[in-house]
Amino acid sequence: MTAAPHVARTTGDGRREANAATVLRTVLDHGPVARRTIAELSGLSPAAVSRQCTDLVRLGLVRELPELVESSGVGRPQIPVDLHTGAAEGPVAGGVHIGVPGSTFGLLDLRGRLLARGALPHDGIAPGDLSHRILGALRTFLADANPGRRLLGVGAALGGWVDPGLGTAVRHDALGWHQRPLAAELARGLGGLEVRIDNHARAIAQSEILFGRPAARRSLVHLFVGNVVDAALGIAGVVHQGPGSGAGDVAHLPVPDSTAVCPCGRSGCLEATASNTAVGLTAVRRGIVPDPDAFLVVDAAAAGDRRADRLLRERARAVGRATALLLDVLNPDLVVVTEHSSLLNPDYLEEIRGAAIDLSHVCRDPERIVSPHAGMAVLPVAAGTILLNPLFKSPLAAFGG
Template sequence: MSTTVPPAARISGDGRREANAASVLRAVLDHGPVARSGIARLSGLSPAAVSRQCTDLARLGLVCEVPELVAASGVGRPQIPVDLRTGGAGGPLVAGVHIGVPGADFGLTDLRGTVVARQQLPHDGIPAAGLPDHLGRALARFIAERTPAGAKVLGAGTAIGGWVAPETGTVVRHDALGWHQRPLAAELRRHTGLPVRVDNHARAVAQSELLFGRPEARRSLLHLFVGNVVDAALSIAGVVHSGPRSGAGDVAHLPVPDSRVACPCGRTGCLEATVCDTRLTRRAMERGIIPEPHIGLLVDAATAGDRRADALLRERARAVGRATGLLLDVLNPDLVVITETSSTLQPAYLDEIRTAAISHAHVCDDPDRIQIPHAGPAILVVAAATIVLDPLFKSPLQTFADTAAALPSA
């Protein structure tokens, strides 16, 4: 993976110092453990600038030297590698929260996007008005109980479906949860005392792919999320598109070729109505395949050999693939990432998506351009944490200072 942060030689003053710090931190993320001379070569900075930034970043607890990795050549001054200070080295952590329709997923993640603790919280049946307080209390307990002694949690990133305004931390509209203009960031912060950032889960996964995933994502990326809600995110040249009022990515009513499923909007063949978890698990219950509407149970049944479950999942995969083919023709991204439970867990369903997509697309004949998320089944908690980590990597000195000022006193 190559470092894409450009040299900051033409920036002056504090802006130059911040850009230099971001270049160094990104080089260490992509290539660490790496010697300072290697960082200088990768970032285009002078050795002196790299040394200053490593000192600043080490003081903040973001990087550390790894002397045990020094090669014992005996020639010249040894080059001590620098790496991110991750969970194993007592580094800072970030809480990630994915809020779904039947439940939430909590995680603690280090600077490399590695999940060090995780917990699921069912919340089906809790009234919409009381759900933020329920989640906030549970999140506070999770952080208190699962944070290692001496570790610092820098903040909480929260990923959720629907229309989200990240600049205000507001859920503008989430029909399945019954939330409209919900100040979610403020509500969660009241319970945790931590800085909280909120974004749409499709954009969060896209940003996670840019930060931790495949290099081609940094050229252009389409992410399609298929769950109880269906939405998407587009990134060009490393920037995730939000659009006016952060409304980009609503593909729920994209027409699926050959689908005749009725949609609440009054039309037929809309993507969300055709492929969402809600419809799929309801059909599975009607056929006696699973006892309750949970997508994991359906995948488990297929894995155990239930041909009816397998047929339903393959049918959905083909519909997702047909819609993906349309999006490939319109956007022609370097990489398509699809977050969908069965294809994330079983390669056979990803193959179904790829085959259907390529057979319907006119501009793409390469199935390998369609992939599952880099973090596999943990992607949603990693993506939620990325909502906090991405600003840290882009502007480490200022973001860390703002975060430290917002944290409760020890």
């Protein structure tokens, strides 16, 4: 982890940074776009927009597109600008999602689009070797996937309690990581590259705000249902961290009608009811699959196994009931649900929506409950967003401009 090298020192620098961020966000939302239009959309003066565009072009974040100029014959032609992306040019960000069964790697452009992906299954890797093996596979992936483009750094997302400010995995019980200085370890292993880490539920929420639906910028709750179950809250474009960045632990949220026994001693907790681990164990008990693996259950349902389908619908309804609680407590514009079966098959998203609308006292609109915009690429895209988000917030500081 490296600190931002140039912190704005004066009001003037602060304004310049804020203006640069505004221009960059406007180009993200509307590019390719003429400078004059950026001024209209952002409320900045044409002179300020022009100055910021010059800076952003110099930093390699924005490029001019003279080939798109239309000659109307009136006034001076306006050369549109866009984010610096393209088939073989523009800077890129790396991402790694560290899950329990495996790690996923991705390479993103400035629009958060996945250019390449890779994976490392964790089967057979001793817990003590895990971070070392992830680092080796990540290094290989970045070398193979990125021949020659400018690599801005790497974002790493994982479950559990993560402190992004300190770059520490505070507590991840399933991986056995406690107070682990993960960002510094990865940065060192990647030759001093900038590395930022965050909880994966917050990272996905951030990627919805930056690259997803417009409503996500007003307010959203993101619910992550994997081997761990956690959540994140975003309001007015900012993902809530909370003291010690511990916010978002919904593992023990009570699910109405659930009797699943939880390690915490109670029953009916969300994680004990709906996690991949819980679904895998139930599937073995019911004789649906030989091993306790939720992905096998999803495969079986896709192949037409009706018992597998029924189990996934039960899980979807439990997730929907938890979603109803979150809707009633927080009333967000959007609830984004990351859950594997509903990413693959929209029928399960409909099941989640149905249960949520049945139980919610405030939400009548099922369209407020959605899957992540990146679909099956959600994990690597979210991981890369951890690196890209500070860049969109403070482009000059992030680039030493």
